[in-house]
Amino acid sequence: MTEPLLSVDNLRTYFSTEEGIVRAVDGISFDLAPGERRGVVGESGSGKSVTAMSIMGLIEPPAGEIVTGEILFRGQNLLSLGEDEMQDIRGGQIAMIFQDPMTALNPVYTVGDQLVETIVLHQDVSKTEAREIAIQALDDVQIPNAKEKLFDYPHQFSGGMRQRVMIAMGLSCNPELLIADEPTTALDVTTQAQIMDLMLQLADDRGTAVLLITHDLGVVAGFCDTVQVMYAGGIVEAGTADDIFYNPQHPYTWGLLGSMARLDAVQQDRLHSIAGTPPSVIDLPPGCRFRPRCAFATDICGRILPQLREAGNEGQTVACHHADEMDLKTLAVDSSDRIVKQDEVVS
Amino acid sequence: MLAYITRRLVYGLVTLLALSMVVFGLLQASGGGPLNRLRLNPRMQDLIQELTELWGLDKPVYQQYLTWLKNYVTPEEFGLQNAIPIVMVLAAVGGTFLIARYMKSHWKGGVILLMWVVAIIVSVANMNIEFNWGVSFQGGGSVWDLVFSRAGATFRLGFTALFLALLIGIPLGIYQAVRQYSFFDQLGTVGAFLMFSTPIFVVGIGLQIVLALYLEKWTGVKVFYVAGMNEPGYGDLSFWGQMKDTLQHLMLPAISIALISLAGYARFQRASMLEVLHSDYLRTAKAKGLPRRTIIVKHALRNALIPIVTLVSIDIAFIIGGAIITESIFGWPGLGSLYITAIDTVDYPLVMAIVMIIGIGIVIMNIVADIMYGVMDPRVRYE
Numbered sequence: 152m153t154e155p156l157l158s159v160d161n162l163r164t165y166f167s168t169e170e171g172i173v174r175a176v177d178g179i180s181f182d183l184a185p186g187e188r189r190g191v192v193g194e195s196g197s198g199k200s201v202t203a204m205s206i207m208g209l210i211e212p213p214a215g216e217i218v219t220g221e222i223l224f225r226g227q228n229l230l231s232l233g234e235d236e237m238q239d240i241r242g243g244q245i246a247m248i249f250q251d252p253m254t255a256l257n258p259v260y261t262v263g264d265q266l267v268e269t270i271v272l273h274q275d276v277s278k279t280e281a282r283e284i285a286i287q288a289l290d291d292v293q294i295p296n297a298k299e300k301l302f303d304y305p306h307q308f309s310g311g312m313r314q315r316v317m318i319a320m321g322l323s324c325n326p327e328l329l330i331a332d333e334p335t336t337a338l339d340v341t342t343q344a345q346i347m348d349l350m351l352q353l354a355d356d357r358g359t360a361v362l363l364i365t366h367d368l369g370v371v372a373g374f375c376d377t378v379q380v381m382y383a384g385g386i387v388e389a390g391t392a393d394d395i396f397y398n399p400q401h402p403y404t405w406g407l408l409g410s411m412a413r414l415d416a417v418q419q420d421r422l423h424s425i426a427g428t429p430p431s432v433i434d435l436p437p438g439c440r441f442r443p444r445c446a447f448a449t450d451i452c453g454r455i456l457p458q459l460r461e462a463g464n465e466g467q468t469v470a471c472h473h474a475d476e477m478d479l480k481t482l483a484v485d486s487s488d489r490i491v492k493q494d495e496v497v498s
Numbered sequence: 499m500l501a502y503i504t505r506r507l508v509y510g511l512v513t514l515l516a517l518s519m520v521v522f523g524l525l526q527a528s529g530g531g532p533l534n535r536l537r538l539n540p541r542m543q544d545l546i547q548e549l550t551e552l553w554g555l556d557k558p559v560y561q562q563y564l565t566w567l568k569n570y571v572t573p574e575e576f577g578l579q580n581a582i583p584i585v586m587v588l589a590a591v592g593g594t595f596l597i598a599r600y601m602k603s604h605w606k607g608g609v610i611l612l613m614w615v616v617a618i619i620v621s622v623a624n625m626n627i628e629f630n631w632g633v634s635f636q637g638g639g640s641v642w643d644l645v646f647s648r649a650g651a652t653f654r655l656g657f658t659a660l661f662l663a664l665l666i667g668i669p670l671g672i673y674q675a676v677r678q679y680s681f682f683d684q685l686g687t688v689g690a691f692l693m694f695s696t697p698i699f700v701v702g703i704g705l706q707i708v709l710a711l712y713l714e715k716w717t718g719v720k721v722f723y724v725a726g727m728n729e730p731g732y733g734d735l736s737f738w739g740q741m742k743d744t745l746q747h748l749m750l751p752a753i754s755i756a757l758i759s760l761a762g763y764a765r766f767q768r769a770s771m772l773e774v775l776h777s778d779y780l781r782t783a784k785a786k787g788l789p790r791r792t793i794i795v796k797h798a799l800r801n802a803l804i805p806i807v808t809l810v811s812i813d814i815a816f817i818i819g820g821a822i823i824t825e826s827i828f829g830w831p832g833l834g835s836l837y838i839t840a841i842d843t844v845d846y847p848l849v850m851a852i853v854m855i856i857g858i859g860i861v862i863m864n865i866v867a868d869i870m871y872g873v874m875d876p877r878v879r880y881e
Contacts, residue, residue, distance in 0.1 A: 207785055234790070242787030249785075254778035258877055259800050269786045304876040320786070 154226070155182035156360050157206070157328060162220035164198075164205045167213070171433040175201040175215075177384035180459075185327065188351065188361045190371035190392070192407070193381035194429055199364045200250075202381075203330045206362075207247050208237045224328070243273035246321035248350070250333040252313035256305035262289075262316050263301030266323060273324040288319035291353060311342035318350050322357065329354055330362045335370070347374060368407060372396055380404050383440040384432050386459060390467030400462045400469040402477070403441050439472070447477045499872075502880035503865065510861035517857045518570075518850065522563050525846055531555065532635040532844045553635070566632070566850060574630045583621035590614040590621070615866075632847030636839075641851045645833065648820075651727055652832035655825070656817030658748055659755035660810070667760035668806065671767025675775060675802075676794060686764060693761035702754040702827040709750060723747050725829035751828040755821055759813065766809055771802040804874045811867035812860070819856035 164176040176198040183189055191199045204210050205217055208229060222229040224245065229237065241247075249255045257265060266285035271278060282301070289297035292315040305313055314334060321329055334350065335343040351374050354361050363375060371378055372392060379389040380403065388401040399405045406425040427444040430436055436443065439452040451472050461467065462474035533549060536542040550556050554565060593614065631641040674683040693701075710724040723729070727747050735743060774780065775798055783797045820834025829835075833852060840848035872878040 209781060209784060238787045238789055240787070241785055247785045249778060249782060251778060255782045257779040257783065257797050257801070259804075259875060260797075268788070272787055306877045317782075 153184055155223075156185045156187075156225060157183040157362075158221075158223040159202075159206070160221040160223070162202070162205060162222065163218045164201050164210055164215060164220075165218050166215040168433075174384050174432050174435060176205060177432075177435075178220075179381070179384075179386050181379055181386065181389060183328070183360055183362060186358050186360050187377060188354070188363065188375045190375035190378040191362065191364045191381060192366060192368060192371055192378060194366065196383075196429060196432065197381040198384040198432075199366075199381055200332050203247065203332050203362065203364055206330065207241060207245060208232075209247075239273070242269055242326075243324050244326050245328045245330065246324065246326040247330045247332065248314070248317050248321050248334045251337045252310055252317055253337065255317055256313060258305055261302050261304055262308070266301070266316070266320055269320055270323050284323060285319075288323040289316070291322070292316070292319045292349060294319070310338055311346060314338060314346055315349070318346070318353065322353055322359065325357050326359055328360045328362065330364070332364045333366070334363075335367075336365070343370075368396075380407065383430055383435065385440065385456075385470065387441065387471070388467075388469045389459065390464065394464045394467040398463050398467070400467065400474045401441075401471050402445050402447055406444075439470075447473050449473070499869075499880045503869070506865045506868070510865065513861060514854065514857050518567065518854060519563065521853050522566065522846075522850060523559070525844065525849060526559050526562075528844070530844055532846065534844070566847070569630045569632060570850070570854065572630065573627045580626055583624050586621040587618050590617045631851045634840075634848045635845045636843050636848075641847045644836065644848065645851055645855070648831060648833045648836045651830060652817070652820040652825075652834065654748065655751055655755070655821065655830055655832060658752040659759065659821075660813060660817060662752060662756035663760035663763055664810070666756070667763030668767050668803075670760070671764040671769075672771050672794075672799065672802070674764065674768045675771035678772060683768075686768075690761040690765050693757050694765075696758070698754060698758060698823050699827055701757055702751070702824055705750050705754055706827070721746065722750050724750075725827075727831055751821075751824050751830055754827075755824055763806070763809070767802065767806060770805050771798060774798045774802045777801075800874075804871065807870045807874060808867045811863045811870065815856070815860040815863035818859035819852065 159182075160180045162176055162179050163174070166173040166175055179198070179202065181189075191202065193199050201210070201215075204215075206222055206224075206229065210217060217230060220230070224240065229240065232240070256262070260268075263282065263285055266288060267278060267281045270276065270281040270284050270288075274281070274284070276284065285301060286297045289300060294300055294312060294315055300308075305316070308316065314337075318334075329350075331350065335346050338346060347370060351361065353359075363371070365371060375392050377390065378392050378395045379386050380395065380401065381387065382403050388395065388399065388404045395404060396408065399408060403425070406423070409423040410425060425444055430440055430443065436453075437456075438454050439445070439448070439457050442448045442452040445452065449472070455472070457470045457472050459468040459470045460474070462469045462471070532553075533546050533555070536546050536549075554562055557565075591614070629642055631645070633639065634641055634644055670686060674686045677683055706724050710722045713721050723746050727744075729743055729747075732740060732743055780793060780797055783793045788797070818833075820832045820837060821830075822834035822838050824830065825832045825834035826838060833855075836848070837852045839845075840852065868880075872880060
């Protein structure tokens with residue numbers, strides 16, 4: 152196995168609020184190989200974005216704080232770097248694309264200004280050369296008349312075009328890792344696929360690894376090599392995209408897949424949902440965090456927090472005490488469209 | 499944009515017309531009248547009769563108003579020599595529109611716009627126009643001359659105070675926002691509310707007692723004067739002597755006004771900066787790897803200053819009217835103290851002249867504020 156590009160080890164990021172400490176990310180570990188595309192899926196509040204912000208060093212103390220953990224990027228612990236060294240990595244070696252392109256660009260500077268600024272910052276080029284690179288970058292993301300668009304302000308672009316600009320900005324310095332935090336969520340459905348295709352094509356051309364944060368399983372299925380499923384601040388299951396989609400081991404993953412709208416489902420007229428709501432990450436229940444919503448929960452689940460261990464296919468890991476024993480196929484849907492065990496279905 | 503400004507000017511004229519009617523009506527309705535004090539003296543009856551006829555006080559109110567309006571807007575002297583400044587103004591306005599239309603960068607456009615504004619002000623200042631704004635009922639001097647003899651003092655005080663308030667208030671607000679909830683921020687907040695809630699006469703008199711009276715008593719050196727604008731014998735002083743004398747008189751009233759308005763600027767700048775600091779595009783700037791300094795100065799400040807422009811423009815409009823209380827406390831010979839005397843003595847022509855100057859100032863500065871908004875923020879478009 153090759154040396155991982157990014158290796159996150161036991162990362163914990165907590166936020167202090169008036170109600171208590173929010174354990175947004177609570178002890179997650181994963182590796183990312185060079186050029187790998189990894190999907191991070193989970194519900195809102197599962198800690199996906201905070202993971203990304205922690206890697207970028209964008210967690211602002213005193214509100215949020217990385218309490219423990221290591222984030223090794225090419226063998227270097229990002230958490231031990233000074234602000235100056237981190238600035239070189241941000242935008243230069245790790246770039247990030249945000250969810251809402253409508254507000255992610257500074258409204259008072261032209262798109263060209265903002266692109267050139269990034270390029271001059273990370274590459275040893277003059278302003279004129281940077282402008283050439285910027286034009287090329289806009290060309291690459293298929294923005295027509297790139298040369299003229301350089302002088303336009305962000306408000307003169309549509310949402311999809313702005314996200315293209317963000318992608319151009321992110322990739323203009325040829326980063327080794329691109330973190331995309333729900334890059335298409337705020338966009339029109341028709342442009343979503345185009346933008347995804349474009350982003351991943353460009354990342355491929357440059358050999359850039361991608362950490363794609365999304366709650367859209369369809370996007371993950373189409374674009375990612377590996378997937379990690381997050382729930383209430385922890386990773387509950389990780390593996391290749393095929394593992395996750397065809398051989399899910401965790402009841403939560405199964406529930407997520409079941410709640411997806413599918414074109415090939417014939418008789419299904421309503422979407423399933425997972426019973427209950429995610430726990431508040433302020434007062435986490437002891438033991439497994441999914442227990443209150445899980446059909447297989449037993450005593451041990453209430454006492455001990457399950458750690459990731461191998462289960463299912465080779466290389467697939469899952470955080471569940473009963474991963475090997477339970478048969479997810481025995482799950483069924485009851486009259487109120489909730490997922491329960493087959494023998495519990497009341498009709 | 500030309501259409502926009504024209505429309506705004508027309509609205510402004512309507513506003514001013516309404517303002518003049520309301521104020522004129524209120525003055526008439528307030529009872530008494532300028533000659534009331536004379537009535538106590540039985541030997542003045544002939545004079546009252548004479549003045550009433552001379553000033554047209556016996557005519558119906560609407561007729562008095564129309565006479566006033568006609569005089570107010572008709573230039574008395576208008577020589578041919580004014581042709582040059584007028585042509586200059588027109589050229590400046592036209593040139594500005596051409597530049598605004600063909601400029602790509604908003605900053606360059608803004609700088610040139612500012613240069614044109616200065617050119618217009620200089621041209622207007624050199625114009626030789628005089629209006630017949632009537633005679634003051636007290637003393638009988640020309641209202642026009644009276645107002646312009648006081649305007650310089652008011653401008654000197656007002657703009658010094660504004661300069662001080664901006665110089666301290668804006669950086670203070672920015673610093674507070676950047677170091678939110680730090681000790682300094684809390685201190686600034688408490689200080690600002692303290693300044694805000696202290697009436698200006700307390701600040702003014704306090705400064706007079708401490709910095710003018712006690713400071714001299716303790717040190718034996720005269721640092722600040724209690725009141726007035728210049729000492730007698732000012733004209734005989736050397737240039738530096740005049741400068742020193744001017745500052746010794748000017749600083750106390752200017753600081754009094756500045757202290758209160760800088761509290762407002764600091765609060766406003768802090769709020770506007772905080773909003774920008776929490777915006778998505780600042781997170782983008784940070785994610786690009788920009789140094790903190792660049793993020794604050796280039797990306798945050800430029801956005802956070804936009805709302806301040808409106809505040810400053812409106813403040814300038816009020817400066818034109820003079821600082822009534824401060825001028826009275828410090829015996830400053832400005833428009834504010836003239837205004838308050840005029841109201842006390844029901845001096846219609848003088849009150850109307852000053853009210854209209856304030857009104858014109860507010861209308862023009864509002865338009866200027868809107869144009870500046872468009873210069874600062876590329877999203878703003880004029881329809």
